[in-house]
Amino acid sequence: MKIVVLVKHVPDAASDRSFAADHTTDRAAVDGRLSELDEYAVEQALQVVDKAGEGEITYLTMGPEAAGEALRKALSMGGDAGVHVLDDALHGSDALATSLVLAKAIERQAADLVICGMASTDGTMSVVPAMLAERLGLPGLTLASSLSVEGSTVMIRRDGDDASTTVTASLPALVSVTDQTGEARYPSFKGIMAAKKKPVETLTLADLGIEPTQVGLSAAWSAVDSVTKRPARQAGTVVTDAGDGGVKLADFLATNKFI
Amino acid sequence: MGEVLVLVDHVDGVVRKTTTELLTIARRLGAPSAVFFGSGVEAATATLAAFGAAKVYVVDAPELADYLVAPKAEALVAVAQLASPSAILVTSSAEGKEIAARAAVRLGSGLITDAVDVDADGVTTQSAFAASYVVTARVTSGTPVITVKPNSAAPEQSPAAATIENVTVSFSAAATSAKITDVAPRAKSGRPELTEAAIVVSGGRGVGGAEGFGVVEALADALGAAVGASRAATDAGWYPHAFQVGQTGKTVSPQLYIANGISGAIQHRAGMQTSKTIVAVNKDSDAPIFELADFGVVGDLFAVVPQLTDEVTKRKG
Ligand SMILES: Cc1cc2nc3c(=O)[nH]c(=O)nc-3n(C[C@H](O)[C@H](O)[C@H](O)COP(=O)(O)OP(=O)(O)OC[C@H]3O[C@@H](n4cnc5c(N)ncnc54)[C@H](O)[C@@H]3O)c2cc1C
Numbered sequence A: 001m002k003i004v005v006l007v008k009h010v011p012d013a014a015s016d017r018s019f020a021a022d023h024t025t026d027r028a029a030v031d032g033r034l035s036e037l038d039e040y041a042v043e044q045a046l047q048v049v050d051k052a053g054e055g056e057i058t059y060l061t062m063g064p065e066a067a068g069e070a071l072r073k074a075l076s077m078g079g080d081a082g083v084h085v086l087d088d089a090l091h092g093s094d095a096l097a098t099s100l101v102l103a104k105a106i107e108r109q110a111a112d113l114v115i116c117g118m119a120s121t122d123g124t125m126s127v128v129p130a131m132l133a134e135r136l137g138l139p140g141l142t143l144a145s146s147l148s149v150e151g152s153t154v155m156i157r158r159d160g161d162d163a164s165t166t167v168t169a170s171l172p173a174l175v176s177v178t179d180q181t182g183e184a185r186y187p188s189f190k191g192i193m194a195a196k197k198k199p200v201e202t203l204t205l206a207d208l209g210i211e212p213t214q215v216g217l218s219a220a221w222s223a224v225d226s227v228t229k230r231p232a233r234q235a236g237t238v239v240t241d242a243g244d245g246g247v248k249l250a251d252f253l254a255t256n257k258f259i
Numbered sequence B: 001m002g003e004v005l006v007l008v009d010h011v012d013g014v015v016r017k018t019t020t021e022l023l024t025i026a027r028r029l030g031a032p033s034a035v036f037f038g039s040g041v042e043a044a045t046a047t048l049a050a051f052g053a054a055k056v057y058v059v060d061a062p063e064l065a066d067y068l069v070a071p072k073a074e075a076l077v078a079v080a081q082l083a084s085p086s087a088i089l090v091t092s093s094a095e096g097k098e099i100a101a102r103a104a105v106r107l108g109s110g111l112i113t114d115a116v117d118v119d120a121d122g123v124t125t126q127s128a129f130a131a132s133y134v135v136t137a138r139v140t141s142g143t144p145v146i147t148v149k150p151n152s153a154a155p156e157q158s159p160a161a162a163t164i165e166n167v168t169v170s171f172s173a174a175a176t177s178a179k180i181t182d183v184a185p186r187a188k189s190g191r192p193e194l195t196e197a198a199i200v201v202s203g204g205r206g207v208g209g210a211e212g213f214g215v216v217e218a219l220a221d222a223l224g225a226a227v228g229a230s231r232a233a234t235d236a237g238w239y240p241h242a243f244q245v246g247q248t249g250k251t252v253s254p255q256l257y258i259a260n261g262i263s264g265a266i267q268h269r270a271g272m273q274t275s276k277t278i279v280a281v282n283k284d285s286d287a288p289i290f291e292l293a294d295f296g297v298v299g300d301l302f303a304v305v306p307q308l309t310d311e312v313t314k315r316k317g
């Protein structure tokens, strides 16, 4: 079985993220990392291969030079190879362009299973997996809280607001997994050393047969007009409970007409 | 003014409040038409008419319920090709965003997700980076496809005809390949919808266990509020995941948010930071949640919250 896992390199959510002058996410100002939500995708791919007793995992990322670190991190957890789509013309690409590029890169892999995270922690749109399924004509089994593969059938559970749904499809298929699928493993020292020797292929837009004019900021289907830092919320009154904390809170709610 | 499509969010024909908000927003952009999937349109027409839908396009086909998401996207695209709308609005739910994403690819349209406002020129307002930024944007190419969060507008009535127009769609093989093989409905809590509620009362790790959520629920019921939870609480299995607030749960923006035994991690804040008023009860005075609370009580939630519940009940008389 051949699995492609999509991993994104994102600015660390724990740091002070900001926008660059052109209103794109500033990817240089703060440390980047493999999106935590894509670690769940890596883990699920490794588990599918463990259970099947065979399989090959390739990680795919699109992003600037530093995005290679996301591939190395994933490779240190396990798996076999990386593909990095790297091209200056990609700067400022929106979800439509990103999905176009990733779809072309996936097509080269003849994958049985494509696994994505539920959302990137920077853009948080949660649309790329659905766009990829649409572009590739693959069954899209999205937002899985659990995933299993038996022979050539993939099955997920999807926990919605009103119901928990089981979805089944034949391979090849695309799955996105949530943080409900279970904690990702930590890379071992051996894994980190092994990752350094695993092959990573770098692809340009030309390699994928995509014109630079189809992607990037100038080709984006939408434009950001302004970005404004929200004024930090001002801390209000804090009281220490001396047996009447609930009463004081009720007073506050009454003053503000909630009761 | 062009036609603006609003995808109806409904349960067996009962139209969700978010749809009336979307119809209200759609009137700023043009003449709204509703797009209704499944059965039960008879029950929905009165509401759709009251909030300004001139037409109601209905697609009722078994594929919509038998397969995951993709048929709904194809149906929306089919209606869009028929109506040539000037914009398409969809509720920003997990499913809504996927429908919008697929439709945008098919239509070659720009997509904006999670808008909290859309003005008459189609300029959207969104939050970014765990609600620490406000971003305005607009679609520059194709028919704008915009997903809008619940609570983004006050629904206003404006009667229209709501003329039914049935649309037949033939679904592609690709759209009918992810089959729904089992549906286990969730028990209803009887409380307001988490993302729509005016008041949300949440519990975190400090609640200590599933039984501990009793005090949170009691306060919620006294206030007529929805119940929320932190990921620590849902991961521990104390409360269902559907009620998780935060980056990988729901985003809420109520008038009042009460956080009990929640530290205020960035991923939790991402889901509640834009609440109008924030109240926190936490026994640790250094908990980051107090940095955003309008009113905070440092204390044991098992003492403070029941006392508050009693007071609320008393004062509401
Ligand atoms: C990729 C990713 C996504 C995430 N998504 C989410 C998300 O969507 N939502 C979310 O909530 N988290 C999310 N998290 C987790 C988040 O980082 C925190 O771990 C989580 O929010 C902590 O929950 P908590 O505040 O309940 O627990 P803790 O941080 O352990 O805080 C518990 C608090 O309870 C207080 N307390 C304990 N006992 C009492 C008592 N008797 N009375 C009063 N106070 C008491 C303590 O002082 C403490 O402040 C995510 C993390 C990652 C990495």
Ligand SMILES: Nc1ncnc2c1ncn2[C@@H]1O[C@H](COP(=O)(O)O)[C@@H](O)[C@H]1O
Residues within 6 Å of the ligand: A006, A007, A008, A009, A035, A037, A038, A041, A060, A061, A062, A063, A095, A098, A115, A116, A117, A118, A119, A120, A121, A123, A124, A125, A126, A127, A128, A129
């Ligand atoms: N630039 C990228 N490179 C690799 N994978 C990506 C990229 N952007 C998005 N993805 C994948 O798509 C998922 C959803 O991303 P998004 O739609 O941006 O929230 C992520 O969790 C990744 O698995």
